[in-house]
Amino acid sequence: MRHMTDVSKQESIAAAGAVYYLFGATGDLARRKLFPALFSLYKEGKLAEDFAVVGLARRPRTNEEFRQDVYESIVEFCRYKADDQQLWEKFAEHFVYMPLDINNVDGFRELGKLTLELDAKFGIPGNRLFYLALAPNLFGPVSFNLRDGGLLETKGWSRLVIEKPFGYDLESAKKLNDQLSQVFNEEQIYRIDHYLGKEMVQNIQVLRFSNAFFEPLWNNKHIANVQITLAETVGVEERGGYYDKSGALRDMVQNHLLQMLSMIAMEPPSRLHPEDIRDEKVKALRSLRPFASDEDVARNVVRGQYGAGALKGKELPAYRQEDSVALESKTETYVGARVFVDNFRWAGVPFYIRTGKRLPVKTTEVVIEFKNVPDNVLFANRHDLSPNLLVIRVNPMEGIYIKINAKKPGSDNAIQPVVMEFCQSCLIGINTPEAYERLIYDAARGESTYFTRWDEVAQAWAFVDRMAQAWKEETSELHGYAAGSWGPARMDELLGEDGFFWWPVNGQDEDNVIWISGSPK
Numbered sequence: 001m002r003h004m005t006d007v008s009k010q011e012s013i014a015a016a017g018a019v020y021y022l023f024g025a026t027g028d029l030a031r032r033k034l035f036p037a038l039f040s041l042y043k044e045g046k047l048a049e050d051f052a053v054v055g056l057a058r059r060p061r062t063n064e065e066f067r068q069d070v071y072e073s074i075v076e077f078c079r080y081k082a083d084d085q086q087l088w089e090k091f092a093e094h095f096v097y098m099p100l101d102i103n104n105v106d107g108f109r110e111l112g113k114l115t116l117e118l119d120a121k122f123g124i125p126g127n128r129l130f131y132l133a134l135a136p137n138l139f140g141p142v143s144f145n146l147r148d149g150g151l152l153e154t155k156g157w158s159r160l161v162i163e164k165p166f167g168y169d170l171e172s173a174k175k176l177n178d179q180l181s182q183v184f185n186e187e188q189i190y191r192i193d194h195y196l197g198k199e200m201v202q203n204i205q206v207l208r209f210s211n212a213f214f215e216p217l218w219n220n221k222h223i224a225n226v227q228i229t230l231a232e233t234v235g236v237e238e239r240g241g242y243y244d245k246s247g248a249l250r251d252m253v254q255n256h257l258l259q260m261l262s263m264i265a266m267e268p269p270s271r272l273h274p275e276d277i278r279d280e281k282v283k284a285l286r287s288l289r290p291f292a293s294d295e296d297v298a299r300n301v302v303r304g305q306y307g308a309g310a311l312k313g314k315e316l317p318a319y320r321q322e323d324s325v326a327l328e329s330k331t332e333t334y335v336g337a338r339v340f341v342d343n344f345r346w347a348g349v350p351f352y353i354r355t356g357k358r359l360p361v362k363t364t365e366v367v368i369e370f371k372n373v374p375d376n377v378l379f380a381n382r383h384d385l386s387p388n389l390l391v392i393r394v395n396p397m398e399g400i401y402i403k404i405n406a407k408k409p410g411s412d413n414a415i416q417p418v419v420m421e422f423c424q425s426c427l428i429g430i431n432t433p434e435a436y437e438r439l440i441y442d443a444a445r446g447e448s449t450y451f452t453r454w455d456e457v458a459q460a461w462a463f464v465d466r467m468a469q470a471w472k473e474e475t476s477e478l479h480g481y482a483a484g485s486w487g488p489a490r491m492d493e494l495l496g497e498d499g500f501f502w503w504p505v506n507g508q509d510e511d512n513v514i515w516i517s518g519s520p521k
């Protein structure tokens with residue numbers, strides 16, 4: 001299968017040797033995602049022997065303790081087992097730990113000395129990858145100290161990898177970006193949106209631009225609407241403190257949902273080059289119709305917050321009862337919206353997007369609903385025909401299916417909806433590379449396609465800021481929904497106003513549909 005960039009032709013080749021600096025090395029992201037990703041890359045030969053990982057955090061830890069943390073994280077979270085003792089020991093040798101106060105430049109100078117030792121020990125050609133798994137207010141201070149501590153004076157490359165949230169709104173994001181730009185140029189900054197590292201999100205482009213039969217139909221003449229669902233069963237878990245300030249709009253819509261939307265809506269890039277691809281995504285984001293007024297937001301956007309409920313027989317508390325959440329909190333745990341991409345391709349096609357915590361299933365799916373065949377001709381005359389669908393299943397099941405109408409065998413032209421499915425998860429299991437593996441690997445080889453460029457981030461903030469502004473005025477309602485339900489009923493009404501409804505997700509299509517390949521469940 002062809003991928004989007006020329007660089008990916010070298011996919012089996014190890015990334016250039018580098019020192020990886022993990023700021024926030026004792027945190028949750030490092031434990032759940034980053035250590036396991038590094039181990040998978042090593043196991044697959046995408047990291048050769050010329051690398052070192054320096055764990056950095058405030059608390060003291062010896063190298064041995066740090067390696068033990070790494071080991072435990074791999075045992076718990078990695079898709080590969082650490083059962084080859086020799087391999088594990090060789091891998092672990094590359095890990096060292098240094099306690100660091102990020103506000104003190106002297107510590108950074110020490111880090112510089114350690115770096116030279118690591119370069120010499122592992123034959124690293126001076127490349128530096130700074131991974132900031134930190135709160136965004138620390139990005140600026142760390143960048144300044146990296147510069148002032150001399151860490152950027154190297155004969156190799158230096159790259160900065162940062163996690164979301166990138167700001168709280170457009171204004172704060174700009175400030176943050178201004179700080180980073182004093183130290184790094186845009187080409188050195190790799191902003192992670194881990195959804196872009198997911199196999200099926202990357203597959204959207206392959207599907208669109210390498211098949212003859214999708215692209216000719218990919219427009220307002222043939223597509224009735226697009227539905228993007230990013231549903232989660234989890235609540236806010238132990239992240240109430242962060243989430244109560246952020247909410248679903250900033251946590252999911254500004255980034256993951258709008259990124260997926262831009263991949264669906266973008267024009268074909270002129271070349272398979274990161275900048276050309278990202279140029280097209282920005283254009284799609286720029287074409288989003290801005291909300292004209294608070295009333296416009298109220299008409300087209302639904303915000304909700306979960307109340308007490310039940311999921312799979314388990315009683316669940318209301319959002320306001322969760323740890324670190326204010327008792328009177330008005331933070332949304334659900335956002336649904338009808339948005340339009342005002343360009344020639346998409347004029348008039350509603351994009352319905354929704355995301356929420358404590359919904360009935362964990363699933364991310366894109367449903368493209370095609371327009372019906374003309375009314376009152378041939379079969380449409382005699383049947384209530386179901387529209388054709390193209391469904392992209394992103395997470396956790398990966399695959400694609402199309403729904404078509406076919407003749408029921410043996411009948412007198414009775415029509416039966418049939419699903420034809422490419423179930424990637426059924427074929428290769430759920431063992432596809434984790435998003436973080438792909439993203440770390442890409443950052444280490446300078447492949448920036450699946451990282452968000454500043455203008456994309458800024459555009460997305462400008463779009464969601466208008467919603468947040470309306471909510472501040474409290475002119476729009478905060479709808480309640482029971483934990484374990486599909487969110488506020490208002491969102492269904494909104495689709496109903498246009499004569500549509502949410503298609504079932506998670507392979508739970510109507511009973512009379514025949515599935516003709518691997519199990520969707």
Ligand code: BG6
Pocket residue numbers: 232251364395
């Ligand atoms: C993160 C959000 O970016 O994405 C979380 O901060 C959310 O709130 C998570 O749970 C969902 O990611 P995934 O890959 O599990 O769908």
